[in-house]
Amino acid sequence: MRENFSYYMPVRICCEAGISKKIAQYIDGENVVMICDPFLYNNGVAKSIGDSMEGKNVVYFHDVEPNPSCESVDAAAAVAREVHADCVIGLGGGSSMDVAKIVSCLTTNEGSIYDYYSGGTRTLQKRQTTLMCIPTTAGTGSEVTNVGVFTNRNTHVKMPMVNQQFWPDYAVIDAELTYTLPPAITASTGMDAFCHAIEAYWNKESVPLCDALSMGALKMILENIKTAYDEPENKEARSRMIIAALIAGVSFSQTRTTGIHAVSFPLTAEFGASHGTACSVTLPAFIRISQEQEAQKMLTLAKYLGYDSVDALADGVEALMRSMNMPVRLHEIGVKAEDLEHITEVGLTAAIIQLTPAVMNKETVYQLLKSIL
Amino acid sequence: MRENFSYYMPVRICCEAGISKKIAQYIDGENVVMICDPFLYNNGVAKSIGDSMEGKNVVYFHDVEPNPSCESVDAAAAVAREVHADCVIGLGGGSSMDVAKIVSCLTTNEGSIYDYYSGGTRTLQKRQTTLMCIPTTAGTGSEVTNVGVFTNRNTHVKMPMVNQQFWPDYAVIDAELTYTLPPAITASTGMDAFCHAIEAYWNKESVPLCDALSMGALKMILENIKTAYDEPENKEARSRMIIAALIAGVSFSQTRTTGIHAVSFPLTAEFGASHGTACSVTLPAFIRISQEQEAQKMLTLAKYLGYDSVDALADGVEALMRSMNMPVRLHEIGVKAEDLEHITEVGLTAAIIQLTPAVMNKETVYQLLKSIL
Numbered sequence: 001m002r003e004n005f006s007y008y009m010p011v012r013i014c015c016e017a018g019i020s021k022k023i024a025q026y027i028d029g030e031n032v033v034m035i036c037d038p039f040l041y042n043n044g045v046a047k048s049i050g051d052s053m054e055g056k057n058v059v060y061f062h063d064v065e066p067n068p069s070c071e072s073v074d075a076a077a078a079v080a081r082e083v084h085a086d087c088v089i090g091l092g093g094g095s096s097m098d099v100a101k102i103v104s105c106l107t108t109n110e111g112s113i114y115d116y117y118s119g120g121t122r123t124l125q126k127r128q129t130t131l132m133c134i135p136t137t138a139g140t141g142s143e144v145t146n147v148g149v150f151t152n153r154n155t156h157v158k159m160p161m162v163n164q165q166f167w168p169d170y171a172v173i174d175a176e177l178t179y180t181l182p183p184a185i186t187a188s189t190g191m192d193a194f195c196h197a198i199e200a201y202w203n204k205e206s207v208p209l210c211d212a213l214s215m216g217a218l219k220m221i222l223e224n225i226k227t228a229y230d231e232p233e234n235k236e237a238r239s240r241m242i243i244a245a246l247i248a249g250v251s252f253s254q255t256r257t258t259g260i261h262a263v264s265f266p267l268t269a270e271f272g273a274s275h276g277t278a279c280s281v282t283l284p285a286f287i288r289i290s291q292e293q294e295a296q297k298m299l300t301l302a303k304y305l306g307y308d309s310v311d312a313l314a315d316g317v318e319a320l321m322r323s324m325n326m327p328v329r330l331h332e333i334g335v336k337a338e339d340l341e342h343i344t345e346v347g348l349t350a351a352i353i354q355l356t357p358a359v360m361n362k363e364t365v366y367q368l369l370k371s372i373l
Numbered sequence: 374m375r376e377n378f379s380y381y382m383p384v385r386i387c388c389e390a391g392i393s394k395k396i397a398q399y400i401d402g403e404n405v406v407m408i409c410d411p412f413l414y415n416n417g418v419a420k421s422i423g424d425s426m427e428g429k430n431v432v433y434f435h436d437v438e439p440n441p442s443c444e445s446v447d448a449a450a451a452v453a454r455e456v457h458a459d460c461v462i463g464l465g466g467g468s469s470m471d472v473a474k475i476v477s478c479l480t481t482n483e484g485s486i487y488d489y490y491s492g493g494t495r496t497l498q499k500r501q502t503t504l505m506c507i508p509t510t511a512g513t514g515s516e517v518t519n520v521g522v523f524t525n526r527n528t529h530v531k532m533p534m535v536n537q538q539f540w541p542d543y544a545v546i547d548a549e550l551t552y553t554l555p556p557a558i559t560a561s562t563g564m565d566a567f568c569h570a571i572e573a574y575w576n577k578e579s580v581p582l583c584d585a586l587s588m589g590a591l592k593m594i595l596e597n598i599k600t601a602y603d604e605p606e607n608k609e610a611r612s613r614m615i616i617a618a619l620i621a622g623v624s625f626s627q628t629r630t631t632g633i634h635a636v637s638f639p640l641t642a643e644f645g646a647s648h649g650t651a652c653s654v655t656l657p658a659f660i661r662i663s664q665e666q667e668a669q670k671m672l673t674l675a676k677y678l679g680y681d682s683v684d685a686l687a688d689g690v691e692a693l694m695r696s697m698n699m700p701v702r703l704h705e706i707g708v709k710a711e712d713l714e715h716i717t718e719v720g721l722t723a724a725i726i727q728l729t730p731a732v733m734n735k736e737t738v739y740q741l742l743k744s745i746l
Contacts (some may be wrong), residue, residue: 001611001613001616003388003389003390003548003616004388004390004607005388005389005610006385006386006388007385007386007388008383008384008385008386009382009383010381010382011381012379012380012381013378013379013380013381013582014379015376015378015380016376016377016378017376031402097565127543155718175376208589208593208616208620209386209586209619209623210622211584211589212585212586212588212589212590212620213585213586215579215585215588215589216582216584217585218589220581239376240374240376243374243376243581246582247581247582247585249655250582264584304677307513353438363450
């Protein structure tokens with residue numbers, strides 16, 4: 001157990017089925033900008049939440065794309081400034097919540113996201129606008145982190161931005177929003193949450209509070225994900241999955257992630273795998289290799305989760321993924337043997353890969369990927 | 374598992390052996406008031422921390438008594454106002470940290486604690502002064518709660534005060550400060566932390582994040598308290614105990630406590646038992662009765678802690694307490710059969726007793742106490 005650590009997670013979490021229709025109570029001021037993707041706007045979900053806010057002037061920015069661009073951020077910020085937003089709400093998966101984080105700051109900070117991000121030289125001043133995040137999947141955990149990930153459309157570089165102003169004021173956790181998630185998304189986002197929890201647990205910068213949170217989240221995911229996949233309207237399973245994803249989010253908000261996420265970046269960018277799929281496809285292999293430097297800690301976890309060994313846990317996770325029709329080999333997402341060297345190189349450029357409890361270099365990462373080709 | 378909950382714990386936690394000598398970095402401004410008890414002042418501990426703060430003007434208020442009075446609070450507030458404190462530090466057990474919480478507010482809020490507490494009609498305005506808490510025992514958890522407990526010297530009434538302004542800015546966790554704790558205090562404060570964690574876990578207002586935290590804290594306490602008791606300078610055991618107490622504090626900061634703490638109030642006030650002793654003496658009995666409404670959840674916990682049943686956990690905790698020479702029967706702290714009715718009545722006046730997962734009334738509480746007379 002790491003005995004030197006810091007911990008700070010100042011988000012107010014409100015969890016209740018149906019609570020997204022009762023959020024006006026948390027918002028001072030009249031002007032609300034709700035940020036979402038076209039899907040959540042067109043299917044009426046965003047509007048039904050907006051309509052529940054009596055007396056508020058709700059304006060929608062519904063053009064958030066997957067892997068949101070800096071251009072989208074600036075467009076949304078223009079809307080927020082125009083209406084003098086008192087509150088910015090991010091509704092959706094990680095993309096919309098991430099955009100809301102920076103837009104809530106840009107409402108009262110001049111200029112473009114480029115002035116503050118990746119080469120920008122300005123510093124975000126204290127946010128004046130309430131920031132609320134409402135996840136619609138049980139996965140990303142973005143509602144309880146201070147990270148946003150944005151893509152520069154010119155360079156195609158996707159980079160995280162970490163900022164103390166990005167902690168949401170409120171994380172509103174409403175399992176009802178996940179009742180209609182299709183099984184494939186339930187599986188991939190749920191396994192993304194699994195990765196968050198386990199990468200926080202075995203992290204070289206692990207935090208004792210997060211070790212405990214991760215164990216709880218991992219158990220809840222193993223006990224509920226298949227039910228949520230098989231029975232989309234099973235309220236108990238949905239509730240437990242969104243709570244588990246929340247807890248996993250709190251956990252990795254303190255530690256960051258590790259090799260799984262590092263390697264997922266090229267798998268998403270170049271092979272089009274969804275984030276959850278790109279992460280979980282290497283999960284069993286990373287579980288095995290985590291024993292290199294955290295054998296005892298990982299055995300404790302495996303036993304807590306009902307397995308006799310860490311390898312048995314890896315086998316169990318792989319079987320679970322297969323049972324949900326998820327890819328468990330790289331070739332299933334289009335990777336060929338000749339791609340492995342490049343994926344290795346790109347993965348190694350992400351600093352977080354060195355938080356994995358195993359030697360991570362060209363040889364070891366290549367061999368890990370080859371073992372699951 | 375409770376699926377409707379809220380969670381908010383905005384304290385910055387900094388944990389490292391020796392970190393209490395590096396705290397100047399967290400403090401803006403020059404003027405610091407350090408609040409402690411005479412023991413920590415006279416043995417030089419408070420001064421050694423103050424002396425580490427180069428460039429700061431550190432003034433000491435070292436008259437905090439056990440069960441601190443409102444009069445002490447007002448005296449300390451006068452000091453803080455006189456030096457225009459930029460930061461108030463509470464160093465010690467719960468008493469000093471609790472005093473620091475309200476004093477940091479009174480620095481810029483006029484009047485006496487009586488204006489704001491128990492019958493007072495004024496509302497504390499936003500705190501302008503940095504509040505830092507540094508525990509010197511592994512027990513109270515006050516460093517991560519927004520509660521202070523104060524005693525009215527005129528009425529002898531001891532009452533908690535809960536306030537959003539009481540969340541410390543910083544909890545500074547330095548295991549080195551506990552290396553010299555005598556075994557009896559290691560035992561009683563450590564078992565107080567055990568009560569915090571388990572009362573959060575079985576609480577009728579339990580929170581899933583706190584369930585996970587409590588499980589982790591309880592395991593760490595069971596694995597380390599006897600070593601810390603037997604070998605006061607065992608650094609690993611000391612470090613794990615202060616981290617476990619911290620985690621238990623986070624846990625009950627969200628849920629409050631239950632019957633154990635309710636019944637402890639008369640045991641401390643009228644029989645002179647220390648807080649930790651007054652709590653833990655009823656702990657095994659409350660573990661048994663928790664099965665009334667939380668049989669499955671408690672069995673999950675018992676198994677996680679290495680016991681086959683909840684009763685076996687209760688037996689194990691009782692044996693652990695005996696091994697540390699702690700009282701496990703009420704007569705050992707001076708309670709007689711004819712006192713039980715009165716203790717029952719006083720315990721039942723504390724609203725938190727109804728957060729116990731069992732029917733709590735005159736008959737059931739009396740029988741519980743009688744069973745451990």
